[in-house]
Amino acid sequence: MIGHTELAKRFGTPSYVYDLDRVRAARRDLLAALPDEVHLFYAAKANPHPDVLREMRGDGGRGCRAEISSVGELAAVLTAGFSGADILYTGPGKTAEELTEALAKGVRLFSVESPGDLRRVGEAAGRLGVTADCLLRVNSVSASTATSIRMTGVPSQFGFDSETLADLREKVSDVPGTTIAGLHFFPLSNAADEASLIAEFRHTIEKAAELQEQLGIRFRFVDIGGGFSAPYAAGGERPVYGELREALAATLDTHFPRWRDGGPRIALESGRYLVGDSGTLLVGVVNIKESRGRRFVILDGGINTFGGMSGLGRILPVSVLPNESAPGAGDPAMLVGPLCTPGDVLGRDVVLADPAPGDLLTIPNAGAYGVTASLLMFLGRPAPTEVVVRGPDVVSASRIDHIRTYAYGQAPR
Incomplete structure (x- = not known):
């Protein structure tokens, strides 16, 4: 790679330098650590630079889909070559205008945080005469570990509280313009180690299977989140996960025996690990x-x-x-x-x-x-x-x- 001193002289400071070879290596390493049938979403908020997004999409091989939370990110990922079918739209503050634009551009998969959020997605879909597949984001009441940065288990703008979700079955199962496709989890960020990461995924998969039974809905899609670790603005190397692939497959075989055939499709997501x-x-x-x-x-x-x-x-x-x-x-x-x-x-x-x-x-x-x-x-x-x-x-x-x-x-x- 060109030296930093030379690049600073040529382009000035402050400057960011992004190495696409390292982006590709991170994408390759993480996909290799996951079962082949699993989908991987890239969280565009981590770095929405056009060249980075194109590298995430891949060039004919196994690449990432896109997770977005705004129409600005929508425009960026579409310009980078993602299609509406590649996109998961998330976030607690999706407006009617944003939803209309996303649906008009072909987005059909949405993570919803509350009954009101679900209704807004349905109303926007109804105006366009389409149906949106919705994932109920879950704010689990418990977790497998207290380490890492917790994203659930506390009052939050993110997700349905897991202990109340079964009581909302009728409210969420028959909203015009929507179908409940499955669940979306994001329980932690920056797991302390691989053992903690695996334990959290096991806990999440168990909870997803439990909620499927409580809701009486056969899920078509379950996003079990991320939590992959990487150093941030500090020295060090991102980990390469050697045990995760087999651990995920074994847990999914137990709780969702048809997952390899898409019943349900399983997804994970990552931002910092892929570009940090x-x-x-x-x-x-x-x-x-x-x-x-x-x-x-x-x-x-x-x-x-x-x-x-x-x-x-x-x-x-x-x-x-x-x-x-x-x-x-x-x-x-x-x-x-x-x-x-x-x-x-x-x-x-x-x-x-x-x-x-x-x-x-x-x-x-x-x-x-x-x-x-x-x-x-x-x-x-x-x-x-x-x-x-x-x-x-x-x-x-x-x-x-x-x-x-x-x-x-x-x-x-």
């Missing part, structure tokens, strides 16, 4: 400042460039180029961006060796939740450049621009 290690963020040092005993390294990109996890107080390890100082050499510093807010912090007590204006810092494993998860418009600074590479070649270099569209009145002259 493909991306590197390049930022430049603008200034060094001392204040009351603390050193501040001021960068040309902050939470306007990489804001997806900044609110969690993540400390982002970096390496300094071109002198490539060894980690641990030097003194701790605050890494801050260029915005006029004290919240613009990328890292606390990050050890750097004698940083100076003009140095290049790289943040690894930054391919997910980067540009579109950041405060792009704050202070009107330009978006970072996104450079896509494959091997020694630059595939594309682009930047998102913000354009104000007037619904009333005229632009000032």
